[in-house]
Amino acid sequence: MSWVLALPIMIPFVTAVLAFLLRRSRMGDLASVGGSAASxxxxxxxxAEVLDQGVIAGQIGGWQAPFGITLVADHLSAAMVLITAIIGLSVAVWSLAEIGPTSARFGYHALFQSLLGGVTGAFLTGDLFNLYVWFEVLLISSFGLLVIGGRKYAIDGAVKYVTLNLIATVLFLAGAGLLYGATGTLNMADLRGAVAASPDQGLMTLIAMMLMVAFGMKAAVFPLFFWLPASYHTPHYAVSAVFAGLLTKVGVYALLRVFTLIFVGDVGYTHEILLWVSLLTMLTGVLGAAAQSDFRKILSFHIISQIGYMVLGLALMTPLAVMGAVFYLLHHIIVKTNLFLIAGVSQRLTGSSDLYAIGGLYRTAPLLAALFIIPAFSLAGFPPLSGFWAKFVIVRASLDLGEWLVAGVALLVGLLTIFSMTKIWAEAFWKAHPEGRQPALADLPRSARWQMMVPIIALAVMTVVIGAFPSAFLEFATKGAEQLLDPAAYVAAVLGEARR
Amino acid sequence: METLVACLSGFLVATSIWLMLSGNLMRFLFGLLLLSNGVNLAILAAGRLTPGAPPLLGVKGELPADTMANALPQALLLTAIVIGFGLFAFALALTIQAYRTFGHLEVDRMRIAEPAEERE
Known part of the structure; x- marks a missing residue:
C-alpha cells in the first residue's frame, strides 16, 4: 500500500477532525490552513512520483484488485489532486478574512476540509462504487457549507442545489448497481474489459447513458445545470469560490474517466450526444451570463459555458481534443476560483454584488482591477494567458476533424464571454460608485487585506505562468490524454501485468 | 421472483416521479425516499436473488453446500442505505428551515435568491 496515494485523502479528514475540535478558538482556522499546506x-x-514512474496504483488493505478498493493516480488524477490542494490552500487562507467566529463555530473549517477530502478521494479512486461514496462525502460537506451562514437566500439556493444533486446521486447509484449486476465487477480498470466483453452491448450503452446523466448533472451541462446558477451566488464567497473551482470539475473528471476508460464501445452514439450537449452548454451558459446583472451570477453562468469546452474536448475524442480538455480543466479551476475570490473582495469593498449598485473600483482599487483583468481575459481566451492555449487547442482539434460548426460556436462563445466580462468591468470597475463611495483596499483591516490579496495574487501569477510557458503544461496534458485514450498502463497498474 | 422485485422497483420509481413533480418540497422529499428505495431494490435484484442461501458461511459456520448468496450487493446496499439516510435527514432539516424561513413549501414561490422579474 503506497502512502503517497492514501495521504492526500487522509490529511484533509484528519485536519477536519482537528478543525472541528478546535472550532471555538482561532486555532481551528490555523489548523485548516496548516492541513491544507500539508496536503x-x-x-x-x-x-513527482507519477511523473517519475507513470501510473501508480495501491490496493487498500492488501485486497487485490478487482476485489478490493483500488487507489490509482495517473497524470490526470495527480494533476487534479495537486490543483485541489492549491485551491484548498488559497481558499483556506482567504476564508480567514471572510469567515467569522459564528460560521467557524458551526464547523465551517471542518466541512471545508472534508469537502476537499471528498474531492481528492473522487480523483484518486479506481472503483466505481467508491467514487459514488466520495461523491456523497463531498456532497454532504457542500450542503453544510451552503447553508452555514443561515441567511434567507442561502436556504433558497440550498433547496434547489440539494434536491437536484440528490436525484443525480441516486441515478449514479442505480447505474453503478446495474453495471455490477451485468458485469460482476465495480473496479474501473476491470470494467473496461468486462464491458467490452459483455454480450449485451445495448444494456451497456443504457447504463452509460444513466451515468452520463448523473455526471452531467454534477458537471452542470445543458440541460441539467439549473441548480448551479440558482445556488452559487448565495453562500459565503469563500464557499462559492471553492465550489466554482472544484465541484463541477469532479463531474467533468468523472465523465472523462468513465467515457475514456469504460464506455468506449459505442463512441458514435455516446460521444455524439456529448458533442451536442457541449455545444448547447457553451451557448446557454454564455447567453445566461449576458442576461445577468449580479457579479456572482454572471460568473456562475460562465462556469457552465466553460464546462461546455471541456465536454467538447471529450466528445471529439481525438488525442488533441482530449489533451485540450485536460488542459482546460486544469487552467479553468485556477481562473474560476480566482474570479470568485475577486468578486468577494469587490463585495467587501463596495457593499454589494449587484453590478448596478456598485462601481468605482478601477479608480480607487487599481490593484484589484489589474488582478481582475488577468483571470477575466484568461477565461475569455486572450493571448498570452492560459485560457488562450486551452481554447486554441480545442478549436484546433475541431478544425482538424472538419467540424466547422463546432469551431465556430467555440469561437463565438469566447467572444460572448468577453462581452459579459466587459459588463462586469464597465459596471463594477469603470463607472463611479452610484452612492459616491470610494472603495479602496486600504479600507480593509491590515490582516484581512493580506489574507485576501495573497491568494488572489498567487492564483493570478499561476495563470500568467501557464500562459507564458505553456509548453511544459501542454506536454503534461498530452501525456495525460495519451493515458486516457490508451489506458493499457492504467489497467496494468491496477490489475497487474498478467491480466492485461 | 426477479420479475416481482423489478415490477415493485419500477412502481416505486414511478410513484416517486409523480411525487417529485408535485411542486411541494415535502412531497418531493417523500418521492426522493421512494426513489432511493426503488433503486436499492434494483441493486439487490441485479446482484441475483438467492432466497434462503447464506452468504459466505452457513448458520453453523460451515461452507454453504450448493448456492451461496452474493454478499457484495448487500454490502453496497447497506452503504447506500446509510448514506441515503444521512442525506435524507439533512434534506428534512433543510425543509424545516425552509418552512420557517418562507412560511410555505411551494418550490415555485421560492424565488428570494432570484432576481426580480422586472428591473426598473
Whole structure:
C-alpha cells in the first residue's frame, strides 16, 4: 500500500477532525490552513512520483484488485489532486478574512476540509462504487457549507442545489448497481474489459447513458445545470469560490474517466450526444451570463459555458481534443476560483454584488482591477494567458476533424464571454460608485487585506505562468490524454501485468 | 421472483416521479425516499436473488453446500442505505428551515435568491 496515494485523502479528514475540535478558538482556522499546506506538500510528492514512474496504483488493505478498493493516480488524477490542494490552500487562507467566529463555530473549517477530502478521494479512486461514496462525502460537506451562514437566500439556493444533486446521486447509484449486476465487477480498470466483453452491448450503452446523466448533472451541462446558477451566488464567497473551482470539475473528471476508460464501445452514439450537449452548454451558459446583472451570477453562468469546452474536448475524442480538455480543466479551476475570490473582495469593498449598485473600483482599487483583468481575459481566451492555449487547442482539434460548426460556436462563445466580462468591468470597475463611495483596499483591516490579496495574487501569477510557458503544461496534458485514450498502463497498474 | 422485485422497483420509481413533480418540497422529499428505495431494490435484484442461501458461511459456520448468496450487493446496499439516510435527514432539516424561513413549501414561490422579474 503506497502512502503517497492514501495521504492526500487522509490529511484533509484528519485536519477536519482537528478543525472541528478546535472550532471555538482561532486555532481551528490555523489548523485548516496548516492541513491544507500539508496536503499541498503531499500532492507535490504524488505528482513527482507519477511523473517519475507513470501510473501508480495501491490496493487498500492488501485486497487485490478487482476485489478490493483500488487507489490509482495517473497524470490526470495527480494533476487534479495537486490543483485541489492549491485551491484548498488559497481558499483556506482567504476564508480567514471572510469567515467569522459564528460560521467557524458551526464547523465551517471542518466541512471545508472534508469537502476537499471528498474531492481528492473522487480523483484518486479506481472503483466505481467508491467514487459514488466520495461523491456523497463531498456532497454532504457542500450542503453544510451552503447553508452555514443561515441567511434567507442561502436556504433558497440550498433547496434547489440539494434536491437536484440528490436525484443525480441516486441515478449514479442505480447505474453503478446495474453495471455490477451485468458485469460482476465495480473496479474501473476491470470494467473496461468486462464491458467490452459483455454480450449485451445495448444494456451497456443504457447504463452509460444513466451515468452520463448523473455526471452531467454534477458537471452542470445543458440541460441539467439549473441548480448551479440558482445556488452559487448565495453562500459565503469563500464557499462559492471553492465550489466554482472544484465541484463541477469532479463531474467533468468523472465523465472523462468513465467515457475514456469504460464506455468506449459505442463512441458514435455516446460521444455524439456529448458533442451536442457541449455545444448547447457553451451557448446557454454564455447567453445566461449576458442576461445577468449580479457579479456572482454572471460568473456562475460562465462556469457552465466553460464546462461546455471541456465536454467538447471529450466528445471529439481525438488525442488533441482530449489533451485540450485536460488542459482546460486544469487552467479553468485556477481562473474560476480566482474570479470568485475577486468578486468577494469587490463585495467587501463596495457593499454589494449587484453590478448596478456598485462601481468605482478601477479608480480607487487599481490593484484589484489589474488582478481582475488577468483571470477575466484568461477565461475569455486572450493571448498570452492560459485560457488562450486551452481554447486554441480545442478549436484546433475541431478544425482538424472538419467540424466547422463546432469551431465556430467555440469561437463565438469566447467572444460572448468577453462581452459579459466587459459588463462586469464597465459596471463594477469603470463607472463611479452610484452612492459616491470610494472603495479602496486600504479600507480593509491590515490582516484581512493580506489574507485576501495573497491568494488572489498567487492564483493570478499561476495563470500568467501557464500562459507564458505553456509548453511544459501542454506536454503534461498530452501525456495525460495519451493515458486516457490508451489506458493499457492504467489497467496494468491496477490489475497487474498478467491480466492485461 | 426477479420479475416481482423489478415490477415493485419500477412502481416505486414511478410513484416517486409523480411525487417529485408535485411542486411541494415535502412531497418531493417523500418521492426522493421512494426513489432511493426503488433503486436499492434494483441493486439487490441485479446482484441475483438467492432466497434462503447464506452468504459466505452457513448458520453453523460451515461452507454453504450448493448456492451461496452474493454478499457484495448487500454490502453496497447497506452503504447506500446509510448514506441515503444521512442525506435524507439533512434534506428534512433543510425543509424545516425552509418552512420557517418562507412560511410555505411551494418550490415555485421560492424565488428570494432570484432576481426580480422586472428591473426598473
Amino acid at each position: 499541498l506538500v503531499v500532492a507535490v510528492v504524488l505528482i
